[in-house]
Amino acid sequence: MKKVLITSVGSNVGGNFMLCLAHRRGEFYFIGTNLISETAFNYMCDEVHIVPRVADEAAFIAAHEKLIFDLKPDLVVAGRDQDVSALAKxxxxxxxxxxxxxxxxxxxxxxxxxxxxxxxxxxxxNLPFAVSAVTIADAKALAEAAGYPLIAKPRMHGHASKDVFIVRNEAELIASVEAGGFVIQEMIGQKNAPEEYNPISECGVPLYYSYAITDQISCQALIGHDGEVLYGIASLNYYSFGRSHKYEPINDPKIIDVVKRYASALAEHGHFGPLNLQGKMDKNGDLKIYEINMRFTGATQGRTVLGWTEVEYAVDYLFSAKHPEIDLSIAGKYVAVREPYAYALSLEEMSELERTGSWYAQR
Incomplete structure (x- = not known):
C-alpha cells in the first residue's frame, strides 16, 4: 500500500485526487492536511492533520516536514495553488x-x-499568451491596442478566480493599477461591450451575480522524469458562478500542440508533475493562454469519468513506470456534467480534529 499525503485536502483539487482513485482505494493510504475541520474530504482520508495557513509559509513547511519525517509518505501532492511553491521548496x-x-x-x-x-x-x-501589463503606461497601451473590457487579476498567489475584475474603462484601469498587486490582461474570447458588464438593474443589485462562461479551453499535461512530456489533453469547460459544471473533450491537433509546447518549455525549467493551462480561442481562431497552474484541477474528476484518468496516469507512472495511453477519440462522443452532492459529517469527529489537531479513520 502506498502512502499519499495530500495538502489542502478539503479543496476540490485535493478531494478529487481521492475520488479519482476510489475504485482502487485498497492500494492507497491517504494522509490529508487542512486548515479547517468542517469539510467532507477530511474524513475520506485514513488520517488528517490540521496545519497552519500557507500564507505563513515557514510554519506551513515546518508542519509538513514534521509529518513527512514521521509518516514517511511515498508521494506528496498539492491540493491548492498556494501550496505548490512550498512543496517545490x-x-x-x-x-x-x-x-x-x-x-x-x-x-x-x-x-x-x-x-x-x-x-x-x-x-x-514564443508561446501564445494574453498580453499583460503592470504599469500605467503599459496598461494604457494595452487598452489602446485591445480595447475594453480588460481583466485585472492578482499578480501573486491568485486562485479560483478570486479578486478578478472586469475593467470597463480608463478610470477603473487606473484604479486597478494604482491599487497595487494586479496584473492587467487583455480579455480573450467571447466578450460584451464594456457597458454591458453592469450588475445593477432598475430593480437594484442581484443578490447573486455571475457571468456564464462557455468558451474556456482547459488543457492538461503531465511532465515526467527527465522532462518527458507524457501527454497533452484539452476540454471545453462551461462555468457558472465561478465553478465549472460541464466538460467537452477536444481532439484538435493545433490545441494539443500548444499544450505540448508549453509543457516542453516548462520542462526546461525543471517542471515535474501536472500542468494546467487555461485559455480561449482568439479572434483568429487560435488558442491563447491566460493562466498557468501546476496542479490537478477541480475538473480532474470530470475528465476522469470521460476516460482521461489523470490521477491514475500519474500514480501508475510514478509507482509502476507505466506510460499513459491517451484515447482522444472520446471527443464528440461524450460530455461530463458536475452535480452537487451532500455529505453527512460527525460533530464528534470534527470536534476531535479541532481539539487534537489530528483524526484517524476507524478501520
Whole structure:
C-alpha cells in the first residue's frame, strides 16, 4: 500500500485526487492536511492533520516536514495553488530522498505564481499568451491596442478566480493599477461591450451575480522524469458562478500542440508533475493562454469519468513506470456534467480534529 499525503485536502483539487482513485482505494493510504475541520474530504482520508495557513509559509513547511519525517509518505501532492511553491521548496531541500513530490521546481513554480512572469515566460518561448501589463503606461497601451473590457487579476498567489475584475474603462484601469498587486490582461474570447458588464438593474443589485462562461479551453499535461512530456489533453469547460459544471473533450491537433509546447518549455525549467493551462480561442481562431497552474484541477474528476484518468496516469507512472495511453477519440462522443452532492459529517469527529489537531479513520 502506498502512502499519499495530500495538502489542502478539503479543496476540490485535493478531494478529487481521492475520488479519482476510489475504485482502487485498497492500494492507497491517504494522509490529508487542512486548515479547517468542517469539510467532507477530511474524513475520506485514513488520517488528517490540521496545519497552519500557507500564507505563513515557514510554519506551513515546518508542519509538513514534521509529518513527512514521521509518516514517511511515498508521494506528496498539492491540493491548492498556494501550496505548490512550498512543496517545490521542500522537494529541492533534499531532506526527503524516499518521498516523491509531485511538484515543480522552484524556477517552474515562479512561472505560475507570478502572473506577469507567466506572460514574460510565454514571450521568451514564443508561446501564445494574453498580453499583460503592470504599469500605467503599459496598461494604457494595452487598452489602446485591445480595447475594453480588460481583466485585472492578482499578480501573486491568485486562485479560483478570486479578486478578478472586469475593467470597463480608463478610470477603473487606473484604479486597478494604482491599487497595487494586479496584473492587467487583455480579455480573450467571447466578450460584451464594456457597458454591458453592469450588475445593477432598475430593480437594484442581484443578490447573486455571475457571468456564464462557455468558451474556456482547459488543457492538461503531465511532465515526467527527465522532462518527458507524457501527454497533452484539452476540454471545453462551461462555468457558472465561478465553478465549472460541464466538460467537452477536444481532439484538435493545433490545441494539443500548444499544450505540448508549453509543457516542453516548462520542462526546461525543471517542471515535474501536472500542468494546467487555461485559455480561449482568439479572434483568429487560435488558442491563447491566460493562466498557468501546476496542479490537478477541480475538473480532474470530470475528465476522469470521460476516460482521461489523470490521477491514475500519474500514480501508475510514478509507482509502476507505466506510460499513459491517451484515447482522444472520446471527443464528440461524450460530455461530463458536475452535480452537487451532500455529505453527512460527525460533530464528534470534527470536534476531535479541532481539539487534537489530528483524526484517524476507524478501520
Amino acid at each position: 521542500m522537494k529541492e531541500s533534499d531532506k526527503f530522498p524516499h518521498t516523491i513530490f509531485l511538484a515543480p521546481s522552484q524556477a517552474s513554480a515562479r512561472v505560475s505564481n507570478d502572473k506577469y512572469h507567466s506572460f514574460e515566460f510565454a514571450e521568451k518561448y
